[in-house]
Amino acid sequence: MQEATESKEKENMNVLFSTQKVIKEALDKLGYADEMYELMKEPIRMLTVRIPVRMDDGSTKIFTGYRAQHNDAVGPTKGGVRFHPSVTETEVKALSIWMSLKAGIVDLPYGGGKGGIVCDPRDMSFRELERLSRGYVRAISQVVGPTKDIPAPDVFTNSQIMAWMLDEYSRIREFDSPGFITGKPIVLGGSHGRESATAKGVTICIREAAKKKGIDIEGARVVIQGFGNAGSFLAKFMHDQGAKVIGISDAYGALHDPDGLDIEYLLDRRDSFGTVTNLFKETISNQELLELDCDILVPAAIENQITEANAANIKAKIVVEAANGPTTLEGTRILTEKDVLIVPDVLASAGGVTVSYFEWVQNNQGYYWTEEEVEAKLEKVMVQAFNNIYNLSRGRKVNMRLAAYMVGVRKMAEASRFRGWV
Numbered sequence: 001m002q003e004a005t006e007s008k009e010k011e012n013m014n015v016l017f018s019t020q021k022v023i024k025e026a027l028d029k030l031g032y033a034d035e036m037y038e039l040m041k042e043p044i045r046m047l048t049v050r051i052p053v054r055m056d057d058g059s060t061k062i063f064t065g066y067r068a069q070h071n072d073a074v075g076p077t078k079g080g081v082r083f084h085p086s087v088t089e090t091e092v093k094a095l096s097i098w099m100s101l102k103a104g105i106v107d108l109p110y111g112g113g114k115g116g117i118v119c120d121p122r123d124m125s126f127r128e129l130e131r132l133s134r135g136y137v138r139a140i141s142q143v144v145g146p147t148k149d150i151p152a153p154d155v156f157t158n159s160q161i162m163a164w165m166l167d168e169y170s171r172i173r174e175f176d177s178p179g180f181i182t183g184k185p186i187v188l189g190g191s192h193g194r195e196s197a198t199a200k201g202v203t204i205c206i207r208e209a210a211k212k213k214g215i216d217i218e219g220a221r222v223v224i225q226g227f228g229n230a231g232s233f234l235a236k237f238m239h240d241q242g243a244k245v246i247g248i249s250d251a252y253g254a255l256h257d258p259d260g261l262d263i264e265y266l267l268d269r270r271d272s273f274g275t276v277t278n279l280f281k282e283t284i285s286n287q288e289l290l291e292l293d294c295d296i297l298v299p300a301a302i303e304n305q306i307t308e309a310n311a312a313n314i315k316a317k318i319v320v321e322a323a324n325g326p327t328t329l330e331g332t333r334i335l336t337e338k339d340v341l342i343v344p345d346v347l348a349s350a351g352g353v354t355v356s357y358f359e360w361v362q363n364n365q366g367y368y369w370t371e372e373e374v375e376a377k378l379e380k381v382m383v384q385a386f387n388n389i390y391n392l393s394r395g396r397k398v399n400m401r402l403a404a405y406m407v408g409v410r411k412m413a414e415a416s417r418f419r420g421w422v
């Protein structure tokens with residue numbers, strides 16, 4: 001157990017280190033001095049909390065939680081909360097930096113934030129999860145709020161958890177405060193289109209990337225790692241557009257059918273944690289899934305999946321990163337050498353935070369939009385962001401990850417400079 005935790009922390013150190021390396025490269029290319037990098041390489045604020053939770057058997061368990069605020073020069077910080085057994089402080093730091101980059105890329109008036117709790121919600125009851133969610137908000141309430149730092153869903157959190165968090169925050173502040181959190185149920189001020197927004201954004205990036213590579217979506221073979229919020233909506237959208245989804249996976253294994261999986265059946269049978277492979281006898285591993293012969297590969301689960309150990313064996317022509325941090329720097333280098341087009345996480349997965357921003361805007365103005373309005377606005381933002389970064393990468397002869405970081409840091413760096421921080 002101790003060994004597993006240490007090896008996870010080592011992986012997360014690499015995730016943070018790699019992110020810092022690309023930020024440094026991006027700032028150098030943009031001509032910023034070293035002090036700017038010193039400011040950007042870590043969150044400006046990092047809170048660790050201990051959350052006592054009364055369990056159903058009467059015992060009390062103490063959980064560890066984090067909230068990182070990377071940079072608030074542009075505006076309040078924003079980003080999801082992850083409930084996962086392997087959450088670490090380093091991982092949350094890296095995730096908060098990626099949120100800042102996403103906000104820059106899709107030009108939102110935010111900096112990046114991120115939270116996490118070390119827990120396994122799959123082993124907790126509904127009421128234990130409610131007590132944990134409320135306890136987390138009580139613990140971080142002084143540093144969050146609609147004009148300070150706005151949480152949202154991420155791995156193993158959902159609209160129900162957002163609803164409990166909102167209710168707890170509103171009780172503490174003694175007024176209804178829907179703009180405190182996004183990804184809420186519609187009846188509590190959630191936005192149409194938020195649930196599917198991350199996958200919608202990924203679908204738009206796949207379409208744009210396929211055009212560049214001359215791949216027709218109709219009949220294209222798609223493999224998706226992860227069948228939760230991002231992965232399952234994506235499978236549906238790709239299937240609806242005539243692509244052949246030949247592989248999907250969850251935390252326990254993967255399914256493969258070269259003729260295309262029965263996506264409607266899988267969507268119907270998946271549980272709320274994105275698990276579905278437990279219903280099948282014949283499965284393959286997540287590693288085998290990534291190496292399947294396909295046109296488009298979408299990692300939509302966790303970090304560090306495409307590495308120097310497997311990148312050479314990846315057969316996809318396009319890799320679109322729905323997950324945060326699924327490809328290491330070595331993995332990126334190997335895929336780039338093989339002429340695989342990588343659409344980086346900070347661009348591909350930015351649809352979620354974009355519609356979260358729309359949700360917050362609707363909460364602030366108290367006037368709500370239709371799903372069609374939300375989707376039209378998201379389409380415009382994602383197409384522009386994709387082409388902006390693609391053109392920069394071609395113009396500056398850098399890969400799309402570095403181009404995305406260059407776009408992502410620019411506004412934050414300028415705002416920090418105008419404020420006189422650097």
Ligand SMILES: NC(=O)C1=CN([C@@H]2O[C@H](COP(=O)(O)OP(=O)(O)OC[C@H]3O[C@@H](n4cnc5c(N)ncnc54)[C@H](O)[C@@H]3O)[C@@H](O)[C@H]2O)C=CC1
Pocket residue numbers: 153154155156157198225226227228229230231249250251252273274275286300301302303322323324349350352353
């Ligand atoms: N939900 C959102 O709006 C956004 C999510 N993302 C990123 O997308 C990725 C997936 O997030 P969601 O779909 O929201 O989470 P989710 O909790 O809805 O689904 C997670 C999926 O990943 C699988 N998984 C978990 N641990 C795994 C492991 N060790 N190996 C293989 N599969 C594993 C689960 O079984 C499940 O199918 C994460 O990296 C998240 O940060 C990025 C932007 C926004």
Ligand SMILES: O=C(O)CCC(=O)C(=O)O
Pocket residue numbers: 078079080081102150151152153154182183324349350352353354356357
């Ligand atoms: O919707 C949001 O505010 C944040 C989503 C998120 O956590 C992410 O993009 O990784």
